[in-house]
């Protein structure tokens with residue numbers, strides 16, 4: 632696999648980043664994961680707008696132009712022959728002697744990209760539906776910034792797996808925030824699609840934005856508001872959205888079957904329309 636590191640395209644075994652990189656020492660970095668369908672990037676400019684926002688919230692200077700980033704994404708898709716999968720982009724504050732202060736003179740960013748070839752549309756999990764369990768949301772309070780500080784979501788996912796489930800949904804003050812790496816939704820028994828409103832509690836999903844537009848086109852009622860664990864356990868349907876999972880049905884929450892315990896029809900319609908629009 633060919634990867635990109637600070638201006639160079641290299642075989643992955645030759646790629647090197649300093650041990651003094653602030654991404655490594657402080658998780659002082661941000662990232663994006665962009666979906667590739669049929670060799671084409673999906674919602675690239677949305678991902679780049681969110682990247683700029685994350686960088687801005689962390690006062691992290693970054694000067695690569697969006698056209699250059701697009702060129703690198705496309706070059707890696709080409710070199711690695713990705714027809715379906717993901718492109719990962721990470722930007723850190725760069726290399727500096729370990730110090731809680733940001734480097735005085737701004738150092739060059741570390742910029743790393745790589746691809747992941749993956750079957751996304753025909754994922755078995757999407758066909759079967761996910762089992763999720765809820766965990767206390769112990770992340771920091773700026774979940775709107777897409778930082779590489781992913782230890783807690785990773786631990787929560789591992790605990791979910793240890794319990795025989797597929798993913799963790801995180802809970803703050805009794806209300807679901809989001810999945811370990813996805814936005815979370817329920818469909819109420821009267822057919823309303825409910826997902827948490829945007830705030831510092833969740834990531835502003837690029838897929839979320841597109842799927843809410845799909846819901847509008849399907850004339851579904853949409854409510855952006857917090858929902859409780861109890862409301863989700865009693866929902867007619869549930870699903871999550873992300874670049875890596877598209878619209879992914881949830882069939883149980885905390886071992887309670889959702890609806891008929893099978894992927895729901897509104898979820899299926901949203902997934903189908905999303906795919907029609909994005910392929």
Ligand code: PDD
Nearest residue numbers: 664812813814834836837838839873874
């Ligand atoms: N995760 N919420 C969190 C916490 C996420 O990490 C993600 C994405 C999302 C969905 O955002 P989007 O629709 O823009 O992918 C929501 C990526 C896929 C990841 O970490 O791999």
